[in-house]
Amino acid sequence: MTWYAFLGALEQGFLYGIMVLGVYLTFRVLDFPDLTVDGSLPLGASVSAVAISNGIDPFLSLVLAMVAGFLAGAVTALLNTKLKILHLLASILTMIALYSINIRIMGGPNVSLLGAKTVLDPLMALDIPGYLASPCVFGVFSIVVTAVIIWFLYTELGQAVLATGDNSQMITSQGVNTHHIIILGVGLSNALVALSGALVAQNQGASDVNMGVGTIIAGLASVIVGETVFGKGSIPRACVSALLGSVLYRTAIALALGMKWGRFSFTPSDLNLITALLVVAALTAPKIKARLTAP
Numbered sequence: 073m074t075w076y077a078f079l080g081a082l083e084q085g086f087l088y089g090i091m092v093l094g095v096y097l098t099f100r101v102l103d104f105p106d107l108t109v110d111g112s113l114p115l116g117a118s119v120s121a122v123a124i125s126n127g128i129d130p131f132l133s134l135v136l137a138m139v140a141g142f143l144a145g146a147v148t149a150l151l152n153t154k155l156k157i158l159h160l161l162a163s164i165l166t167m168i169a170l171y172s173i174n175i176r177i178m179g180g181p182n183v184s185l186l187g188a189k190t191v192l193d194p195l196m197a198l199d200i201p202g203y204l205a206s207p208c209v210f211g212v213f214s215i216v217v218t219a220v221i222i223w224f225l226y227t228e229l230g231q232a233v234l235a236t237g238d239n240s241q242m243i244t245s246q247g248v249n250t251h252h253i254i255i256l257g258v259g260l261s262n263a264l265v266a267l268s269g270a271l272v273a274q275n276q277g278a279s280d281v282n283m284g285v286g287t288i289i290a291g292l293a294s295v296i297v298g299e300t301v302f303g304k305g306s307i308p309r310a311c312v313s314a315l316l317g318s319v320l321y322r323t324a325i326a327l328a329l330g331m332k333w334g335r336f337s338f339t340p341s342d343l344n345l346i347t348a349l350l351v352v353a354a355l356t357a358p359k360i361k362a363r364l365t366a367p
Contacts, residue, residue: 081326085319086210094264095291107163111170113284116266117273141266145259153251190274
């Protein structure tokens with residue numbers, strides 16, 4: 073792998089690491105399988121792109137994207153808690169609806185940001201090369217978000233979220249409305265996913281309605297790889313593992329795409345195959361290790 077390829081993988085790992093933290097909140101903390109993320113990532117991208125195109129500050133557009141993502145997640149949670157629709161089906165319904173909503177927001181299938189202001193401009197103004205500025209900026213974003221999530225999960229409200237996912241009956245007996253907690257948790261998860269989408273759009277210079285395809289698979293793969301390699305004991309360790317899992321996942325993909333075996337080589341169209349192989353390896357590695365180390 074070349075140095076530029078590694079920096080690119082690092083950049084992508086940090087960019088999508090924020091999305092992975094959102095996936096971690098629903099799947100691991102709340103025990104709520106949520107497919108809304110495939111729609112909320114392009115939702116954040118489309119809101120940010122349209123906002124910037126209309127003269128709004130790129131940093132403020134991130135806030136707008138997070139609000140939109142939170143509302144999308146809240147809709148999924150409301151369908152599940154209030155209308156008693158199975159969480160998986162509720163998230164699929166929201167994801168499908170978001171496809172049309174994203175096109176409506178953008179006024180078409182995509183929006184270009186070429187020449188527009190982005191969050192990278194402050195560093196670019198210092199004559200720092202783009203291939204160095206991007207990993208630095210997105211690294212800071214991902215580290216700050218990780219720290220905020222760790223802090224939140226240690227608050228009283230965060231503990232209620234953890235307890236709802238671990239034992240909803242117990243927390244209900246303590247007088248906590250689990251429906252409100254689920255709405256908050258799923259909303260927060262999708263707010264992070266939308267933030268990731270907004271940053272991806274600003275980095276790529278465009279927002280596209282199909283950019284969220286496969287997001288949930290990549291998110292789950294990153295969470296599983298991170299837990300397998302770095303562990304998942306305490307809250308800080310689990311959150312950091314999710315972020316590092318995203319970096320490791322993107323690095324593994326870059327390595328696979330750069331390898332050649334004679335006439336055979338992976339292409340970008342093999343991304344789903346590579347992801348599946350990584351997940352299988354991550355899931356089976358602990359069992360294989362246990363068998364090899366057993367007396």
